[in-house]
Amino acid sequence: MSWSDTVFECLKANALQTVVHVPDTVLTDLIRLTEADDFFDVLSPTREEEGIGIICGAYLGGRYGVMLMQNSGLGNAANALASLAAPYQIPFLMLISQRGELGEFNTAQVGMGQAVRPVLDSLGIPHFTLERDDEIARVLNGASKLALSTDRPVAVILSPLLTGGKKG
Amino acid sequence: MMNRQEAARALVGALTDQLVVTGLGNASFDVYAAGDRALNFYTRGAMGTATSVAFGLARARPNNRIVCVEGEGSLLMNLGTLATIGRYAPRNLTCVIWDNQSYQITGGQPTHTESAVDLAAVARGCGIASACLIESLDELKATIPQVLDAPGPHVVVAKVDRTGVQGYQPRKTALIKYRFMGRLGTLPDVAALAWE
Numbered sequence: 001m002s003w004s005d006t007v008f009e010c011l012k013a014n015a016l017q018t019v020v021h022v023p024d025t026v027l028t029d030l031i032r033l034t035e036a037d038d039f040f041d042v043l044s045p046t047r048e049e050e051g052i053g054i055i056c057g058a059y060l061g062g063r064y065g066v067m068l069m070q071n072s073g074l075g076n077a078a079n080a081l082a083s084l085a086a087p088y089q090i091p092f093l094m095l096i097s098q099r100g101e102l103g104e105f106n107t108a109q110v111g112m113g114q115a116v117r118p119v120l121d122s123l124g125i126p127h128f129t130l131e132r133d134d135e136i137a138r139v140l141n142g143a144s145k146l147a148l149s150t151d152r153p154v155a156v157i158l159s160p161l162l163t164g165g166k167k168g
Numbered sequence: 169m170m171n172r173q174e175a176a177r178a179l180v181g182a183l184t185d186q187l188v189v190t191g192l193g194n195a196s197f198d199v200y201a202a203g204d205r206a207l208n209f210y211t212r213g214a215m216g217t218a219t220s221v222a223f224g225l226a227r228a229r230p231n232n233r234i235v236c237v238e239g240e241g242s243l244l245m246n247l248g249t250l251a252t253i254g255r256y257a258p259r260n261l262t263c264v265i266w267d268n269q270s271y272q273i274t275g276g277q278p279t280h281t282e283s284a285v286d287l288a289a290v291a292r293g294c295g296i297a298s299a300c301l302i303e304s305l306d307e308l309k310a311t312i313p314q315v316l317d318a319p320g321p322h323v324v325v326a327k328v329d330r331t332g333v334q335g336y337q338p339r340k341t342a343l344i345k346y347r348f349m350g351r352l353g354t355l356p357d358v359a360a361l362a363w364e
Contacts, residue, residue: 057226087213
């Protein structure tokens with residue numbers, strides 16, 4: 001089983017029915033798995049900020065969900081997290097693929113690579129970095145429990161140590 | 169253009185059990201003043217995201233009609249949402265845009281619709297066939313029943329003036345969430361959250 005398969009099973013086990021993604025290369029397999037399974041409602045907005053709005057709206061309608069994005073996308077979502085998700089106490093998971101650190105070939109990715117954790121900290125969003133296959137279930141289950149217990153978004157950052165990163 | 173409060177009253181007066189999402193600022197204030205409802209979700213921030221919230225809600229509640237009310241400045245911040253609505257074509261989503269061609273609440277600075285920008289044309293360009301630009305209250309009153317009943321998605325851009333209201337919608341954002349979800353019946357079962 002690949003890490004994508006394990007994450008896919010965890011999303012299902014935690015009833016993360018709404019899957020909103022602005023894709024990153026390393027998320028390709030996971031996205032394909034969710035699209036192939038009728039359990040999930042998979043949506044692709046034009047921008048991560050839109051995606052946060054969609055996830056919040058779906059939750060109001062009774063569907064819990066997960067936002068998939070690259071860490072560069074967090075920069076596009078900050079205000080929606082700060083002034084919609086947080087004050088309205090909307091729980092969801094964010095799976096954020098990490099660019100701009102180990103193995104990065106593109107200088108332009110480094111800025112948000114460095115910024116993603118401080119930005120999440122500033123927004124008061126708990127985050128946990130996933131580096132190993134054998135941690136996936138414990139981290140995702142724990143992140144989801146935290147989100148639902150505290151009515152807030154929780155981020156799980158997917159390290160290139162887990163995903164292999166993007167080659168270039 | 170039409171009086172915005174008369175327009176808001178015409179819309180709110182026609183509502184039955186639709187779920188309403190309002191954009192921040194005057195869009196929320198107007199809808200609240202025209203008749204507060206538990207099924208109104210008033211946003212107070214994240215300008216631009218009201219339509220996205222409405223879209224997500226529409227996906228989660230296919231048997232409900234969702235109505236989004238926001239100003240043109242808000243929609244202009246998130247034009248991509250029209251592309252998303254065009255792509256997924258939610259039949260149960262109706263978007264009403266109060267277009268007063270200005271950022272009224274911040275001092276009346278003009279928005280792009282004061283020039284040649286036609287948001288209804290943008291919506292049609294995104295594949296939303298039912299998109300119209302309305303100038304008069306009579307036209308709006310005739311359009312409202314159609315866009316509340318017929319399968320959508322619908323985008324109604326109404327040219328309105330800057331007639332505002334005194335008073336604000338409920339300020340407590342968490343209460344807005346709980347009231348809305350409580351009435352809709354989508355609040356998670358508290359007992360189910362009692363982890364062992």
